[in-house]
Amino acid sequence: MNGRAIVLRGDARNLPLPDESVDLIVTSPPYYGLRDYRDGDESLAGQIGNEPHPREYIDNLLDCTREWMRVLKPEGSIWVNLGDSYYSGRGAPKGQDAKSPARRFGVRPLDRSGLGFPPKSLIGLPWRYAIGCVDDLGLTLRAEVIWDKPNGLPESVTDRVRRSHEHWFHFTLQRRYYSAVDEIRQPASDYSRRPGAQRATPPGQRRRAMADTVNPLGALPGSVWEVASQPLNVPEHLGTDHYAAFPMEWPRRIIRGWSPPGICTACGEGRRPVCERTPMVWRESPTIAGRTGDRSYKPASGTMLTPPETRITGYACACPTPVAPTxxxxxxxxxxxxxxTSLVAATLGRHGVSVDRSADYCRIAQWRTTDPGERARALGLPKPQPVHPGQDSLFEEIA
Incomplete structure (x- = not known):
């Protein structure tokens, strides 16, 4: 089953997609007051992120999210990455000084009589958006995940900590939704104790406790993900650039964990992973058996555990026997x-749909989703060697 990337020019508030046609949404809206998005020499009129007031920015994001709810299937998820801004105390959020693009293209100073931000305060835009999604749209906020940036940019501040994280929010339409977190589990802790700490339970009981609590496939991902930023080098012939691409690892984890690899053509459900677990085996320690001379004697401290094994053996849906194609x-x-997102989705066997108002960005996305080097990078493979100019295409019919 092969995925493909589709690039469409359109508005996030009015998507060219039918109702309930999408299994997962992964996106990062423009941050407030950060930059001016353009097509060629013209600024995009009515663009999100250049509103006169943060309240209008949040309202526009909620309008977008309402449209996303229309195209999302009931069992789907929405993952949104959003950054925050500081209020400078000079009439505009940090970044909107006289030199900033947002300032030059008509963003009015922040009205302190509106939300009344104290100078130097974070505005709290991610949480204002998340609370609006719950209160106004009725979405279920399933998780907040912190993006820990190990290679974040330095900041010229001397009286607070450097901000090195951003927020991701996971929303759902209903209580029961598609999830396949077994696909993205991480190595579990070895339950090692701190030096000098007293053991709370005897060794045999501790091993049994580990067998009862640790999933052999690994631990659930935590709520803090350390993901390094990833540079994007756009070819000069495209005549434009993109400075805010998030790393491929984010959509890779989210797509594997919250979107089905295939939709059953018979029942219409996404196929979920099915795990098979072999039971754990207890056996006697040879050292203890030799010391006692009685092979039926098995004290807790003298037993050894062969841990259970769990592996994903297949995928199932609502069909009694999942034999229909997907x-x-x-x-x-x-x-x-x-x-x-669409590039990573296609390499993982899904159909990735990328929508953007900017023709410049659509041109970048079209190049990136078809470029052999970028596709190899998304797959974690070495970049392929360039094709010799005189070499014939492998796909042309030979006369």
Missing amino acids: RPGVVLDPFGGSGT
């Missing part, structure tokens, strides 16, 4: 930008 799941990024 079609790829659909992953949407309504602020598609450079096409990261």
Whole structure:
């Protein structure tokens, strides 16, 4: 089953997609007051992020999210990455000084009589958006995940900590939704104790406790993900650039964990992983048996554990026997930008749909989702060697 990337020019508030046609949404809207998004020499009129007041920015994001709820299937998820801003105390959020693009293209100073931010305060835009999604749209906020940036940019501040994280929010339409977290489990802790700490339970009981609590496939991902930023080098012939592409690792984890690899053509459900677990085996320690001379004697401290094994053996849906063919799941990024989400979705066997208002960004996404080097990078493979100019295409018919 092969996925493909689709690049569309459109507005995140009015998507060119039918109702309930998308399995997962992964996106990062423009941050407030950070930059001016353009097509060629013209600024995009009515662009999100250049509103006169943060309240209007949040309202526009909620309008976008309401549209995303229309195209999302009931069992789907929405993952949104959003950054915050500081209020400078000079009439505009940090970044909107006289030299900033947002300032030059008509963003009015922040009205302190509105939300009344104290100078130097974080505005709290990610949480204002998340609370609006719950209170106004009725979405279920399942998780907040912190993006820990190990290679974040330095800041010229001397009286607070350097900000090295951003927020991701996971929303769902209903209580029961598609999830396949077994696909993205991480190595579990070895339960090692701190030096000098007293053991709370005898060794045999501790081993039994580990067998009862640790999933052999690994631990659930935590709520802090350390993911390094990833540079994007856009070819000069495209005549534009993109400075805010998030790393491929984010959509890779989210797509594997919350979008079905295939949709059953018979029942219409996404196929979920099925795990098979072999039971754990207790056996006697040879050292203890030799010391006692009685092989039936098995004290707790003298037993050894062969841990159970768990592996994903297949995928199931609502069909009693999942024999019907499947079609790829659909992953949407309504602020598609450079096409990261759709590129990763296609390499994972899904259909990735990238939507953006900017023709420049659509051109970047079109290049990126078809470029052999970028596709190899998304797959974690070496970049392929360039094709010799005189070499014939392997796909042309030979006369």
